Amino acid sequence: MPTHIITGYLGSGKTTAINQLLASKPADQRWAVLVNEFGRIGIDQTLFAHDDAVQIQEIPGGCLCCAQGPQLRVALTRLLRTRPDRLLIEPTGLGHAAGLIALLAGPDFASTIDLRAIICLLDPRSLEHAQTRHHPVFVDQLELADILVLNKTDLCSRAQLAAAQRLADSFYPAKARRVSTVHGALDPALLELPTARQRPSAQARAFMPGTDAANSAAADEHNAARPARPTCVTEQRDGIHTGSWLFHVDDCFDADRARALLDALDGTLRIKAALRLGHAWLGYNRSTDAASVYPLSWRRDSRVEILSRSQLDIDALTAALLSCLRDTGKDNSRDCG
Numbered sequence: 001m002p003t004h005i006i007t008g009y010l011g012s013g014k015t016t017a018i019n020q021l022l023a024s025k026p027a028d029q030r031w032a033v034l035v036n037e038f039g040r041i042g043i044d045q046t047l048f049a050h051d052d053a054v055q056i057q058e059i060p061g062g063c064l065c066c067a068q069g070p071q072l073r074v075a076l077t078r079l080l081r082t083r084p085d086r087l088l089i090e091p092t093g094l095g096h097a098a099g100l101i102a103l104l105a106g107p108d109f110a111s112t113i114d115l116r117a118i119i120c121l122l123d124p125r126s127l128e129h130a131q132t133r134h135h136p137v138f139v140d141q142l143e144l145a146d147i148l149v150l151n152k153t154d155l156c157s158r159a160q161l162a163a164a165q166r167l168a169d170s171f172y173p174a175k176a177r178r179v180s181t182v183h184g185a186l187d188p189a190l191l192e193l194p195t196a197r198q199r200p201s202a203q204a205r206a207f208m209p210g211t212d213a214a215n216s217a218a219a220d221e222h223n224a225a226r227p228a229r230p231t232c233v234t235e236q237r238d239g240i241h242t243g244s245w246l247f248h249v250d251d252c253f254d255a256d257r258a259r260a261l262l263d264a265l266d267g268t269l270r271i272k273a274a275l276r277l278g279h280a281w282l283g284y285n286r287s288t289d290a291a292s293v294y295p296l297s298w299r300r301d302s303r304v305e306i307l308s309r310s311q312l313d314i315d316a317l318t319a320a321l322l323s324c325l326r327d328t329g330k331d332n333s334r335d336c337g
Contacts, residue, residue, distance in 0.1 A: 002085075005104075007091050014121055016184035022088075033054065059071050087113075099279055117146035118146045142171070165180075252276050253275040253276060255282060258321075261321070263286075268306055280295060
């Protein structure tokens with residue numbers, strides 16, 4: 001079932017956008033909407049256009065982005081039993097959708113859910129408020145999105161719109177689409193775009209910003225990482241040797257083993273990593289002997305990059321990284337709850 005997460009910070013216009021999409025629904029289709037209200041008394045479901053061919057399911061109080069709670073699983077299962085043709089999900093404006101994405105793409109729902117591109121709405125005027133601009137949830141919503149929608153452009157100034165466009169174009173990897181609209185009017189064709197985890201070629205190019213076009217094209221051919229079978233790209237330039245590993249999204253790392261390995265590597269100039277630990281991703285950044293570890297909003301795959309002035313033993317490093325996976329050789333997606 002095609003499934004769409006439509007996220008965005010408070011006041012970005014998510015409900016209006018969903019109503020616009022519902023208005024464009026083919027007459028012979030039945031759609032479902034799963035919406036989360038931050039407050040305990042559900043209001044959002046009253047704001048949607050009601051139709052016999054549209055089923056509204058609300059989870060009031062808290063955040064459906066927490067995949068550990070039973071409410072989300074129960075609500076999803078209930079909606080799936082009605083067999084709608086399409087499912088739209090609106091998290092609360094204060095919600096981080098990472099847990100929701102992990103649940104939808106996980107073993108419990110992957111066989112019935114076709115997760116499409118994550119859509120995030122942004123009101124350009126919100127960038128002028130430092131409290132919003134630097135809020136972790138606001139930042140993570142933008143980072144996770146495949147499609148960034150600059151909404152309410154009729155209400156913002158040219159300078160505000162230009163600032164939002166610069167922000168939208170600055171993301172790395174680049175967004176699949178950046179569109180501008182008013183009143184949440186989205187082109188229904190956007191619903192057919194796949195999420196980034198289904199675009200391996202885009203992942204491959206994004207992973208290698210320093211490689212030339214020929215190397216990028218070659219990597220695209222061989223960069224279809226499979227569980228417990230990462231792909232690796234090496235490069236030597238200006239006396240610096242680089243090894244870059246891309247792991248399948250289902251590969252899960254043991255945090256202690258991975259940290260111990262990366263901390264123990266000698267003779268490196270820099271190590272960066274984005275590692276899936278389960279429902280969470282861990283960022284690792286080390287220059288010489290100073291290392292920092294922090295949570296990531298990234299949810300597409302796991303990546304490791306090592307820079308050194310000496311030749312890297314790629315086979316040994318690959319084996320060492322594989323030894324940090326949980327239950328290597330099995331279906332890691334089932335062991336990463």
